[in-house]
Amino acid sequence: MQPIPVSERWFHIVNNAFMLFLAAICVLPLIHVVSISLSSSPAVASNSVTFWPIGLNFYSYEKALEDDQLIRSVWISVQRTALSLGLGLLVNCLAAYVLSKGGGRDGIAGYKGIVGFFIVAMLFNGGMIPTYLLVTKLGLYNSIWALVLPSVVNVFYLILIMNFFKALPKELEEAAFMDGANHWQVFYRLFLPLSLPVLATVGLFLVVMEWNEWLMGQIYMKADNVPLSTFLKSIIAVPVIDASNAADAAKMNNRSISSAQILIGALPILLMYPVLQRFFTKGIVIGAVKE
């Protein structure tokens, strides 16, 4: 083992410090908002709160949760996320199972055409306005299905799952077919249990995506029926006029309350994050595996 040169040791010290600095830059904005949401209103009003609550209290959370609309929006977000997760996994996995068989003797006729059909759908779409007109024409306006159905098929995840299915050993399914299993049984009893890592990855991504999505809620739902992210969007706005004139206590209180609302919106993602973090690196690696 060679001794480490002095210049290199200095590089490591500086580099480690810089990396920790970047990590801090990434979380400090969040910590600042958490602190504001937990601080007393005089402390917030005097701008003395930085990265630690001053005059710790939960008043702004109580206030935020008193709002019936917020509770209703949380419930709509939960429904929407659950439905999208269930349907999304089911529909994409079924299609991935079929496409993983390829176009040969084991697969379906017109395989190439169907692959093309999905690829075109991934690359090109009608755009915001024709899709909006279609959803309203279908009578889905202000229905939870308007938030769910248009995004069920996700070609990117379909490909990810398909690549995973393709990599499963062929002998297993051959044996199952020999024993008289049909496609549904092979799919449900063999492919799904063997694919838990990819299902977990796609599932977690779907949950994050659906929970965070707000535009569809804004254009397809009435104001009292919007999911949480859309509701948050409606209460957060850039203050266009400079609020330099005597900032009253009520206004300052609003800063704590809207911070609390923002954090309630981010809470599920923050709670899921430790699990997410373990999966997503894998997910990308899985997605990158090509045959």
Added chain:
Amino acid sequence: MQTVIQQETIKKKRERIVRRRDSWHLYLMILPAIVLTLLFVYVPMGGIVMAFQEYKPYLGITGSKWVGLDQFVFLFEYPDSSQVIWNTLRIAVLKLFFGTIATLTFALLINEVRKKWVRNSVQTFVFLPHFLSWVVLGGIFIELLDPKNGLVNQLLGALGFESIFFLGDNNWFLVTVVGTEVWKEFGYGSIIFLAALAGINPALYEAAQLDGANKWKQMWHITLPSLVPTIVVCLTLSLSQVLNAGFDQIFNLYNPLVYAKGDIIDTFVYRIGLIGGNYSFGTAIGLFKSVVGLILIVGGYRLAYKVAGYKIF
């Protein structure tokens, strides 16, 4: 002996018949995905004809008047829309340029970190912003960048600088949009480079060390050249994004004060087309964007395949 072989072939034949009879299940299994895609992707594509009409909701697509390319002529003559196209390009290219540099630099530096706990905790923190929505981050940055009460301006004030209206001044808005996007994605984006770095043969470094190459030379002559294929693939694939300046982000941060430089195609379509009810005009802009995007995607894929052998299927 012969009977055994015969039995084998019979068994195989029977198996084949069973599976062929069974194969209609496969069509049933893929049906939901096909129906949903047909309905929610292909039917709206048919709605694109609106771009060549003067669409009136009460007349519908079949009854509205055809106007040929008038919407597109208007699109390029209307000063607002050409401004919006330039804004989109400017923001997207700036994001691409600074994003790639930041991501690459971070990947190279974090790869040098030896202490496992530093590496893991840094990665945990820098990946986090990627998973938060722009609604949440918009709220956070509006609080943080407030011209009077925001923490950033408080800090600038303490250092003796004048306060900056980050979200209200056109030039600062550009800086903010590019900066916050880079902030959100540099950590997560580094994963793909880290995977490429992990794939470099360690023997190359050992050989270089024996030849007396220092860290800097190793990085310049081994690490960077090994990353070139990944960089090329990432850049060519992001070509398709030059008309996507990030609707979610802009929409959650912008306001009428910064329309001059901050308004992009997608926010313009939303405001003028959907909310303003100019369905045909909005569709025409959307179509322009989709077609350019499609050309760039196909071109980018071809290029990536030619240069780096990258293939998705």
